[in-house]
Structures are given as structure tokens and as C-alpha cells.
Amino acid sequence: MPLVTTKEMFKKAYEGGYAIGAFNVNNMEIIQGIVQAGQKLNAPLILQVSAGARKYANHTYLTKLVEAAVIETGLPIALHLDHGPNFETCKSCIDGGFTSVMIDGSHFPYEENVELTKKVVAYAHAHGVTVEGELGQLSGIEDDVNVSEEDASYTKPEQVEDFVTRTGVDSLAIAIGTSHGAFKFKPGQKPQLRFDILEEVSRRLPNFPIVLHGASSVVPEFVKQINEFGGALDDAIGIPEEMLREAAKMAVCKINIDSDLRLAMTAAVRKYLAENPKHFDPRQYLAPARSAIEAMVMHKIETVLGCAGKA
Ligand code: G3H
Ligand code: 13P
Ligand code: ZN
Numbered sequence: 259m260p261l262v263t264t265k266e267m268f269k270k271a272y273e274g275g276y277a278i279g280a281f282n283v284n285n286m287e288i289i290q291g292i293v294q295a296g297q298k299l300n301a302p303l304i305l306q307v308s309a310g311a312r313k314y315a316n317h318t319y320l321t322k323l324v325e326a327a328v329i330e331t332g333l334p335i336a337l338h339l340d341h342g343p344n345f346e347t348c349k350s351c352i353d354g355g356f357t358s359v360m361i362d363g364s365h366f367p368y369e370e371n372v373e374l375t376k377k378v379v380a381y382a383h384a385h386g387v388t389v390e391g392e393l394g395q396l397s398g399i400e401d402d403v404n405v406s407e408e409d410a411s412y413t414k415p416e417q418v419e420d421f422v423t424r425t426g427v428d429s430l431a432i433a434i435g436t437s438h439g440a441f442k443f444k445p446g447q448k449p450q451l452r453f454d455i456l457e458e459v460s461r462r463l464p465n466f467p468i469v470l471h472g473a474s475s476v477v478p479e480f481v482k483q484i485n486e487f488g489g490a491l492d493d494a495i496g497i498p499e500e501m502l503r504e505a506a507k508m509a510v511c512k513i514n515i516d517s518d519l520r521l522a523m524t525a526a527v528r529k530y531l532a533e534n535p536k537h538f539d540p541r542q543y544l545a546p547a548r549s550a551i552e553a554m555v556m557h558k559i560e561t562v563l564g565c566a567g568k569a
Contacts, residue, residue: 268467276564277506282516291551398438436472460509467511474517487528526550
């Protein structure tokens with residue numbers, strides 16, 4: 259099976275009350291860890307590449323690694339551009355084999371977001387590629403964009419029908435209280451998601467796939483392990499997994515997870531090197547890092563996404 263778009267995946271996910279995991283990939287071990295988990299649990303996958311990942315690892319290397327994952331596993335896998343910053347980057351990914359792109363115009367004024375998204379949709383659809391748009395702004399850091407808490411804003415439900423109709427997007431990322439990175443809430447602050455906004459958005463957009471960014475839970479076990487072996491992530495707090503599971507049963511069909519993979523991988527490397535100070539073969543510490551990614555993705559599929567057996 260070649261790479262797939264998100265169209266069929268989202269239709270099934272919406273009807274089945276589950277979500278697909280969209281995992282960020284930056285190198286071979288991350289890709290292998292994710293797809294090994296998908297294979298063990300027979301789960302569909304979205305592998306997503308940010309502009310930063312393209313800069314770090316190179317478009318062709320990442321595309322070929324993902325194509326290798328499809329050949330090796332036979333799983334339905336979509337290759338997606340995460341937070342496409344402009345038309346040119348989206349076009350380059352569409353021309354270069356991606357099956358799905360996000361155009362993130364959320365930080366532009368509304369009309370500019372509509373125009374930019376519409377332009378990307380026209381090009382993408384002419385090439386059989388699906389498009390994710392975004393309304394509302396999450397706080398946190400993605401690439402070089404750093405959105406402060408004051409500038410973050412919830413999605414306005416009264417804008418969603420107009421945005422989706424005028425742009426023709428296939429899915430919509432919304433802001434309901436998630437945020438990028440490992441420090442999503444202040445110490446002592448109670449994690450909360452605006453389920454009322456999600457409900458109102460899905461009432462206005464029946465059968466339409468919604469996307470949640472910034473959905474890592476900052477799994478305490480890995481934070482503890484990082485801190486135990488020389489790290490300093492005491493204040494890291496994520497979104498409780500049961501809240502995300504709830505969202506996945508609703509209109510949320512795609513849940514973006516990057517930070518949890520980073521934490522799992524870093525925890526494994528820190529532990530290995532601390533326990534084996536004389537080892538220096540990268541394969542020795544990258545193998546447990548890859549296994550940690552696999553375990554994390556299996557955990558997400560079973561606990562948060564509910565997409566085991568849906569490939
Ligand atoms: O939302 C952003 C993702 O976590 C990707 O992060 O831009 O550092 O690759 P990055
Ligand atoms: P996290 O930082 O919560 O993993 O979010 C990742 C994300 O939204 C990628 O687009
Ligand atoms: Zn994101």
C-alpha cells in the first residue's frame with residue numbers, strides 16, 4: 259500500500275469514536291519506534307514533519323525513511339507537513355511526496371488566514387493531497403514561533419463554518435486549552451480543556467474532523483527518569499490523558515504528539531549513558547531510545563487514541 263491521505267482515516271475515526279496519532283518525526287530511530295508500535299497494535303498512523311525537521315534532517319531523507327516504513331509495515335500511513343508556515347513550504351511538500359499538509363495561518367488576521375489557506379487547498383486538492391487549517395492560537399513554541407500565554411486565544415466557534423466553507427479545508431485544528439511543549443500549565447494550576455468549545459464547533463461542523471495540537475501529557479514516569487539522571491524538568495506538566503481520550507471519542511480525529519516522544523527518548527538516552535559511562539557506540543543508546551518511543555506510542559494508541567486494530 260502506498261502512502262495514504264487522511265481522508266479515509268478521518269472518516270473511519272469520526273464514525274468509530276477514536277483518533278489517529280500524529281507523531282512528529284526527525285530521524286530514523288523515531289520513525290522506526292513509531293511504526294513498530296503501529297505494527298504491533300495494527301494501528302493507522304500519521305507521521306508528521308515540521309519545517310524545523312525538514313531543516314534538520316532534509317526533506318528527501320525523511321520522505322524516503324517514511325516510504326521505507328510503509329514498505330516494511332504495510333500500514334496505512336499519511337505523511338503530513340506540520341505547521342506549514344507559508345504557501346511555498348506547502349507546495350514543496352506536496353510536490354515532494356507528502357500526502358497531507360497543514361497550513362498554519364492562525365497567527366494572521368482572519369481574512370489573511372482564509373486567503374492563504376484557500377490558496378494551499380486549491381493547489382493541494384489539485385494534487386490529491388488533504389489540508390489541515392487552524393483557527394485560534396495555542397501558546398508555546400513551534401519552530402521559531404513563540405506564542406506567549408497572553409497572545410494565545412481560544413477558537414471562536416462562530417468563525418468555523420465560514421472558515422471551512424470558504425477555504426475547503428479537510429480538517430481543522432482548534433485551540434481549547436492545549437499548548438505546545440512540556441510546560442503547559444503553571445505548577446499548582448489545574449489542567450483544563452474547553453470541551454464546551456469543542457462541542458459547539460462540532461455542532462456547527464457536523465461529521466467534520468477536528469485536530470488537537472499540543473496534546474502531549476508529559477508522562478510523569480519519563481520526567482522523573484530525566485530528572486533522576488541529571489535533567490531539570492521539575493515544572494513540566496501536560497494534558498491529562500483521560501481528557502484526550504474524551505476528546506477522541508468526540509469530533510477530534512487527529513491528536514498531535516511530539517513532546518512525549520522527546521521526553522521518552524531523552525529519558526532513555528540519559529539513563530543508558532549514566533549507567534554505562536564507558537559506552538560510546540551510538541547504536542547502544544539509540545536502541546533503548548527507539549524502544550522507549552515504541553512503548554510510548556503503544557501506550558498512546560491504547561490509552562488515548564483508541565485506534566488499535568483500525569489499520
Ligand atoms: O508543534 C511543533 C512540533 O512539536 C514540532 O516542533 O518545530 O521544534 O520541530 P519543531
Ligand atoms: P506537544 O508539544 O504537546 O507534543 O504538541 C505537538 C504538536 O502539536 C505538533 O504539531
Ligand atoms: Zn502543533
